[in-house]
Amino acid sequence: MTGPTRNAKPHPQPVRREHWSGRLAFVLAATGSAVGLGNIWKFPYITGVNGGGWFVLIYLICVATVALPIMVAEIMLGRATQRSPVLAFRKLAGPRSPWQGIGWLGVAAAFVILSYYSVVAGWTLHYSWLALSQGFAGMQPAEVEALFGQVYADPGINLFWHGLFMLLTIAIVAAGVNAGVERWSRILMPLLFLMILALVLRAAGTDGFGPALDFVFGAHSDRLTPAGVLEALGHSFFTLSLGMGAMLTYGSYLRARDDVVTTSLAVGGLDTLISLMACMMIFPIIFVAGLTPAAGPGLVFVSLPIAFGQLPGGALWAAVFFVLLAVAALTSAISLLEVAVSHAIDWRGVSRRRAAIGIGAVIFVLGIPSALSGGTPLFGSDFAAATEALFGEGHGKNWFDLADYLASNWMLPLGGLGIAVFVAWRMGEHAREQAFRAGSRFARLYWGWVWLLRYIVPVGVVAVFLHALGII
Numbered sequence: 050m051t052g053p054t055r056n057a058k059p060h061p062q063p064v065r066r067e068h069w070s071g072r073l074a075f076v077l078a079a080t081g082s083a084v085g086l087g088n089i090w091k092f093p094y095i096t097g098v099n100g101g102g103w104f105v106l107i108y109l110i111c112v113a114t115v116a117l118p119i120m121v122a123e124i125m126l127g128r129a130t131q132r133s134p135v136l137a138f139r140k141l142a143g144p145r146s147p148w149q150g151i152g153w154l155g156v157a158a159a160f161v162i163l164s165y166y167s168v169v170a171g172w173t174l175h176y177s178w179l180a181l182s183q184g185f186a187g188m189q190p191a192e193v194e195a196l197f198g199q200v201y202a203d204p205g206i207n208l209f210w211h212g213l214f215m216l217l218t219i220a221i222v223a224a225g226v227n228a229g230v231e232r233w234s235r236i237l238m239p240l241l242f243l244m245i246l247a248l249v250l251r252a253a254g255t256d257g258f259g260p261a262l263d264f265v266f267g268a269h270s271d272r273l274t275p276a277g278v279l280e281a282l283g284h285s286f287f288t289l290s291l292g293m294g295a296m297l298t299y300g301s302y303l304r305a306r307d308d309v310v311t312t313s314l315a316v317g318g319l320d321t322l323i324s325l326m327a328c329m330m331i332f333p334i335i336f337v338a339g340l341t342p343a344a345g346p347g348l349v350f351v352s353l354p355i356a357f358g359q360l361p362g363g364a365l366w367a368a369v370f371f372v373l374l375a376v377a378a379l380t381s382a383i384s385l386l387e388v389a390v391s392h393a394i395d396w397r398g399v400s401r402r403r404a405a406i407g408i409g410a411v412i413f414v415l416g417i418p419s420a421l422s423g424g425t426p427l428f429g430s431d432f433a434a435a436t437e438a439l440f441g442e443g444h445g446k447n448w449f450d451l452a453d454y455l456a457s458n459w460m461l462p463l464g465g466l467g468i469a470v471f472v473a474w475r476m477g478e479h480a481r482e483q484a485f486r487a488g489s490r491f492a493r494l495y496w497g498w499v500w501l502l503r504y505i506v507p508v509g510v511v512a513v514f515l516h517a518l519g520i521i
C-alpha cells in the first residue's frame with residue numbers, strides 16, 4: 050500500500066455502517082480474531098522452547114499490563130469514531146495529521162500478515178485432509194518428520210491450499226459484517242471451543258497430564274532467558290491481534306452504548322484460556338509419547354502426529370485437531386482481510402464485494418513467495434543468503450520468515466506503541482475519559498488504564514525494539 054497522496058480525500062459520503070447484532074456477537078468475532086495459529090501453534094511451541102512455568106507467568110503479566118490496555122484503547126478508538134483505522138485517526142487528529150500513518154501501517158500489516166498466515170493455514174487444511182483421508186496411524190516418527198519437510202518444500206501443495214484458504218476468507222468477508230463475519234463466528238467459535246475441550250479431556254485421560262500440568266504451571270525457570278521475556282511480550286501483541294487496527298475495525302461496528310472494557314476483558318480472558326488449554330491438549334500427548342516439548346515450530350506438525358499415531362483412536366483425534374487449527378486460523382484471517390476491506394470501503398466507497406475479491410487476490414499473489422519459500426531457492430535459500438547482510442551470517446531469513454519477522458517484531462509493536470501514545474498523550478483528556486467511561490461498568494479503572502498506557506506500555510514496547518536491534 051502506498052501512503053496517502055497530498056490530494057487524497059476519503060469518499061465524501063460515509064458509507065452506512067453495519068453494526069454487530071449485540072455484545073455477544075462482538076465478543077465472538079473479536080475472540081475469533083484473537084484465537085488463531087498464535088494460540089494453538091505458536092504459544093505451545095514457544096512455551097516448550099522456553100521451558101514452561103515462569104515463561105507462562107511472564108506472558109500472563111505481559112497480557113495484563115501491556116496488551117489489555119492497548120486492546121481497550123484500540124476498540125475504544127473504533128467505537129468512538131465509527132471508522133476504519135486511517136479515517137479513525139483522521140477524524141480525531143485532523144486531515145493533515147501524521148497520526149494517520151498508524152492507520153496506514155495497520156492496513157499494510159494486514160497485507161503482510163495475511164500473505165504468510167494463509168500459507169501456514171494452508172498446511173492446517175492439508176493436514177486435516179491427510180488426517181481424514183489416510184490418518185497418520187502406522188507412520189514411523191521419521192516418516193512423519195519427512196512428511197512435514199515434503200509439505201514445506203512442495204510448491205504445488207502450498208499454492209493450492211494457500212489459494213483455497215484465501216477463497217474461504219474472501220467469501221466470508223464479502224458477505225458482510227453481519228451475514229459473513231458475525232454469522233460464521235457464531236458457528237465456528239463454539240465449534241472450536243468444543244473441539245478444544247474434547248481434546249483436553251482426551252489428553253486428561255493419559256498419564257502425561259500430570260507432568261504437563263507441572264510443566265506449564267510449575268515454578269520452572271531453568272530455560273528462561275531475557276530473550277524469552279521479550280518473546281512473551283511480542284507474542285501478547287500477535288495473539289490478541291493488536292497494533293494493526295483489527296480490533297479498531299471490529300470496534301467500529303460496535304454501538305456507542307456497548308461497553309469496551311468488559312468486552313476487552315472477555316476477549317483477553319478467552320484468548321488466554323484457549324492458549325493454556327492448547328498447552329494442556331498438546332503437552333500431555335507429547336509427554337506420553339516420550340517426545341520433547343522443546344521441538345520448536347514443528348511441534349504441532351511433526352511431534353503431534355507422531356504422538357497421536359501412538360494413541361488408540363489417534364487418527365480420529367488428529368483429524369479433530371487439524372480441523373480445529375484450520376477453523377481458528379480462518380476466523381483470524383477474516384479479521385485481517387476485514388481491516389483492508391473496511392478501509393477500501395470507507396476511503397474510496399468501493400463495494401464490499403469488489404474490495405474483498407480485489408484485495409484478497411492481491412494478498413494471494415503477495416503470499417506466493419511465502420508459499421514457495423520452502424521449495425524454491427529464489428524465495429528460500431538464496432533469499433536467506435541475500436538477507437544475511439542484514440541479519441548476520443547464518444541468520445538470513447527466507448521470504449516467509451522475513452514477512453513474519455517484519456510484522457511480528459516491528460509493525461505490530463510499532464502500531465501498538467502509536468495507539469498507546471496517541472490515546473495516552475495526544476487525545477484530549479475529556480474525549481478520552483468520555484470514550485472510556487461510555488457504557489462502562491469498570492469506569493473506576495480509568496486512571497490505572499491511563500497510567501499503564503502512559504508509562505508501562507511504551508517501556509515494554511521500546512524494550513522489544515531494542516532487543517530486535519540486538520541492543521539488549
Ligand code: PHE
Pocket residue numbers: 082083084085086087088162287288289290291293295381382384385
Ligand atoms: N491473533 C491471531 C493469532 O493468534 C493473529 C492475528 C494477528 C490476527 C493480527 C489478526 C491480526 O493467530
